[in-house]
Amino acid sequence: xxxxxxxxxxxxxxxxxxxxxxxxxxxxxxxxxxxxxxxxxxxxxxxxxxxxxxxxxxxxxxxxxxxxxxxxxxxxxxxxxxxxxxxxxxxxxxxxxxxxxxxxxxxxxxxxxxxxxxxxxxxxxxxxxxxxxxxxxxxxxxxxxxxxxxxxxxxxxxxxxxxxxxxxxxxxxxxxxxxxxxxxxxxxxxxxxxxxxxxxxxxxxxxxxxxxxxxxxxxxxxxxxxxxxxxxxxxxxxxxxxxxxxxxxxxxxxxxxxxxxxxxxxxxxxxxxxxxxxx
Amino acid sequence: xxxxxxxxxxxxxxxxxxxxxxxxxxxxxxxxxxxxxxxxxxxxxxxxxxxxxxxxxxxxxxxxxxxxxxxxxxxxxxxxxxxxxxxxxxxxxxxxxxxxxxxxxxxxxxxxxxxxxxxxxxxxxxxxxxxxxxxxxxxxxxxxxxxxxxxxxxxxxxxxxxxxxxxxxxxxxxxxxxxxxxxxxxxxxxxxxxxxxxxxxxxxxxxxxxxxxxxxxxxxxxxxxxxxxxxxxxxxxxxxxxxxxxxxxxxxxxxxxxxxxxxxxx
Numbered sequence: 001x002x003x004x005x006x007x008x009x010x011x012x013x014x015x016x017x018x019x020x021x022x023x024x025x026x027x028x029x030x031x032x033x034x035x036x037x038x039x040x041x042x043x044x045x046x047x048x049x050x051x052x053x054x055x056x057x058x059x060x061x062x063x064x065x066x067x068x069x070x071x072x073x074x075x076x077x078x079x080x081x082x083x084x085x086x087x088x089x090x091x092x093x094x095x096x097x098x099x100x101x102x103x104x105x106x107x108x109x110x111x112x113x114x115x116x117x118x119x120x121x122x123x124x125x126x127x128x129x130x131x132x133x134x135x136x137x138x139x140x141x142x143x144x145x146x147x148x149x150x151x152x153x154x155x156x157x158x159x160x161x162x163x164x165x166x167x168x169x170x171x172x173x174x175x176x177x178x179x180x181x182x183x184x185x186x187x188x189x190x191x192x193x194x195x196x197x198x199x200x201x202x203x204x205x206x207x208x209x210x211x212x213x214x215x216x217x218x219x220x221x222x223x224x225x226x227x228x229x230x231x232x233x234x235x236x237x238x239x240x241x242x243x244x245x246x247x248x249x250x251x252x253x254x255x256x257x258x259x260x261x262x263x264x265x266x267x268x269x270x271x272x273x274x275x276x277x278x279x
Numbered sequence: 280x281x282x283x284x285x286x287x288x289x290x291x292x293x294x295x296x297x298x299x300x301x302x303x304x305x306x307x308x309x310x311x312x313x314x315x316x317x318x319x320x321x322x323x324x325x326x327x328x329x330x331x332x333x334x335x336x337x338x339x340x341x342x343x344x345x346x347x348x349x350x351x352x353x354x355x356x357x358x359x360x361x362x363x364x365x366x367x368x369x370x371x372x373x374x375x376x377x378x379x380x381x382x383x384x385x386x387x388x389x390x391x392x393x394x395x396x397x398x399x400x401x402x403x404x405x406x407x408x409x410x411x412x413x414x415x416x417x418x419x420x421x422x423x424x425x426x427x428x429x430x431x432x433x434x435x436x437x438x439x440x441x442x443x444x445x446x447x448x449x450x451x452x453x454x455x456x457x458x459x460x461x462x463x464x465x466x467x468x469x470x471x472x473x474x475x476x477x478x479x480x481x482x483x484x485x486x487x488x489x490x491x492x493x494x495x496x497x498x499x500x501x502x503x504x505x506x507x508x509x510x511x512x513x514x515x516x517x518x519x520x521x522x523x524x525x526x527x528x529x530x531x532x533x534x535x536x537x538x539x540x541x542x543x544x545x
Contacts (some may be wrong), residue, residue, distance in 0.1 A: 003312055005517055006281045034280040112328045190542045197505040197539065209529070240464030245529045252284050254525040261517040264476060267542035271533055275464050277531020278457040 006263040009034035013090035013258065014081055016068055016144060019046030021213035022086045022163065022250050024092040025210065028259060029251025031059040037080045040066040060085075068140035069132075069146075078147040079116050087155060090258045091148045093141035093185075094163045097133065098178040098219035101125045109174070113234050114227065119174075121222050129175045137181035138188070143194060156216030160196075161256050162189050162205040166273045170208075178219075186269045200265045204257050209273025210235050211245045240275030281478040284526040289311035291364040292523060293345050293356070295344070297324035297375035300480030301430060302516050303332075305371055308516025309523060310338040311535045314369065317360040319345040339364075347407035349543060350414075357414040366422055369523045370415045371429040372408035372452075376400060377445045377482050397444045404448035410461060414455030416468070425468040426523045429456045432474060433540050453534060471522050475515040476538020477504055505539035 006244070017023035019041035027037050031054040039047040041062055041136055042056050054061035066077045067174040100226045102109055109119040141162055147174045152158025163175045167175055168182035186205055193203035210232075231271050236242050255273050256262055292309050296302035298320035306316050310333045318329045318340055321493065333340035340364045345356045361365050378400055383393035406431055418427030432449040440445030452470055460470035471492040483499055502509075514537060521527055522535070 003281055003285065003308070003520065005513075006285045009280060021339060029282070033282055084296045124527065130324060191538065194505050194542050197507065200506075220373065232302055240461045241467075241529060242464070249526070252282065253530075256521050256526070260523070261514070264506060264514040264537045265518075265535075266506060266539045268536055268540070270530075272527075272530050274529050275460050275531040278460050 004109040011089040012036040015092040017095035036060040041188035133177035158201040205269040207271035288315040290368040291318040291367040292369035304512035314341040348402040400444040427470040474536035
């Protein structure tokens with residue numbers, strides 16, 4: 001098999017939110033395909049763990065503790081990448097977060113997937129939560145593109161990979177800031193792709209479906225762990241391929257989008273979701 | 280380092296319209312990725328050329344002259360594939376034609392789409408895909424695995440001026456892709472659409488436009504895309520490999536587009 005266009009040998013990739021979940025899986029799979037990695041996230045211990053695993057596969061990894069809601073820290077992440085590797089070929093804007101709440105609290109909230117369990121929300125979305133979620137899920141990606149873009153333009157090449165969600169196009173209640181921010185990511189992908197196309201920079205977006213990551217529990221403080229387990233056990237029933245995704249599968253799609261094989265693809269949001277958004 | 284999930288080692292792929300253009304490129308790239316190929320198209324001579332090139336890559340190739348608008352011939356194609364290889368892992372519904380004519384003639388008589396034109400375009404671009412899915416799907420269902428790749432076009436969702444039959448045929452193929460994906464998901468058959476973007480193939484000859492070769496070339500040169508270039512057939516081939524491989528097992532009902540589709544500046 002000689003399809004070298006799927007290889008990432010010699011490439012340098014920044015992955016935000018590389019401490020766990022989808023970001024970690026993407027970092028590890030890009031590394032397996034040949035890329036050196038800059039792992040960025042807030043928790044030093046977690047990104048050091050990711051870095052260890054990347055190095056085990058024979059690639060270099062720079063772990064840079066970074067809060068992507070702070071432009072100065074984003075610029076520092078980029079500065080340290082250039083200082084160590086001299087280039088940035090790939091940027092994966094993966095950081096994301098969610099917290100579920102109704103827009104207006106009525107006390108009668110029920111979910112379609114666990115209709116038998118009353119949802120004991122403490123409050124409707126405070127405005128501050130809306131701001132935070134839009135910042136983390138949307139503005140952070142903008143900041144990273146702003147900081148990385150000049151380097152890719154100078155290089156005359158680059159691959160930006162945003163991470164959206166099936167929530168961007170499939171409506172689910174009590175998730176408004178996340179859903180709206182993710183759809184905005186899709187359109188930002190299109191507009192940025194058009195803007196950076198003259199510089200041979202590809203901008204695309206991955207739309208994951210349902211995956212088992214920490215966020216699935218963390219976003220539902222109003223439910224017990226067991227109640228979230230129940231939700232997750234029922235979700236495959238509404239997915240055509242009847243299962244959750246595997247994180248490695250997202251990593252493989254990221255490899256395709258980061259590789260020369262996809263040089264003629266830009267502005268696209270590609271869903272990897274077992275058919276969820278196709279229904 | 281090329282990850283093993285991108286390999287097509289041990290797979291068998293049927294590609295329609297494999298005698299030239301996108302179909303040929305997909306057949307060759309899949310062969311390079313490790314698949315054995317069943318090449319289908321109408322012209323035996325051109326098909327044999329594709330088969331020879333596949334064999335030069337070290338893979339087997341069965342050339343089956345087929346008119347995919349005829350259900351009986353499509354069924355024979357599937358039967359021959361099973362007889363030769365025992366299974367069909369991948370089906371690429373690529374055969375397609377275009378007839379660029381206005382819906383209503385603005386002056387010259389006979390220059391608008393006739394019902395015959397309409398039927399011809401829909402037969403090749405839509406009905407053929409349906410027939411192939413039926414004939415091949417039968418085996419994929421029994422196998423409990425399969426990858427169907429329908430070749431789309433930008434015109435499924437945009438443009439289409441003086442091209443409505445083509446636009447409609449590709450739009451219908453898109454809807455077919457999503458509906459079939461949901462229907463066949465229980466059998467672990469992935470159905471996706473690959474939109475190749477602007478590719479230099481014979482579909483752009485458009486004799487119905489009655490242009491000189493120079494005029495036609497000028498027409499094509501005037502077309503712009505966000506990335507400032509036409510695609511390379513190999514890029515469509517590589518995407519087809521991704522969609523045919525284990526890497527995309529969780530992708531179904533998706534439309535995946537090359538060429539910066541949908542983001543043209545207005």
